Amino acid sequence: xKASTLVQGRALKGLxxxxxxxxxxNFVVVSLDPNPRRIVEKSxxxxxxxxxxxxxxxxxxxFF
Numbered sequence: 001x002k003a004s005t006l007v008q009g010r011a012l013k014g015l016x017x018x019x020x021x022x023x024x025x026n027f028v029v030v031s032l033d034p035n036p037r038r039i040v041e042k043s044x045x046x047x048x049x050x051x052x053x054x055x056x057x058x059x060x061x062x063f064f
Contacts, residue, residue, distance in 0.1 A: 007031045007048045012039070019044040028063070030054045 007029050015027045019041075026045045036053050039046040049057070057063060 006033055009039075012046055015046060016041070016044075028054065 011029070012027075015029070018024065019027070025043060026047065028047050028049060030051050031048055033048055033050055036050060037048045039048065
């Protein structure tokens with residue numbers, strides 16, 4: 001996980017490097033973005049979530 005304000009493509013650089021190891025397919029970036037969004041690159045998914053949405057999903061155990 002990584003926290004950021006208004007996530008842009010360059011903020012995913014470290015996660016892209018981790019994705020190359022092919023151990024993880026789905027990544028979550030917690031941000032101050034106003035709306036959730038998804039970036040799909042090859043077989044890797046990056047979910048960009050506002051912190052409030054992230055906490056709601058975490059409390060609902062949506063990640064497990």
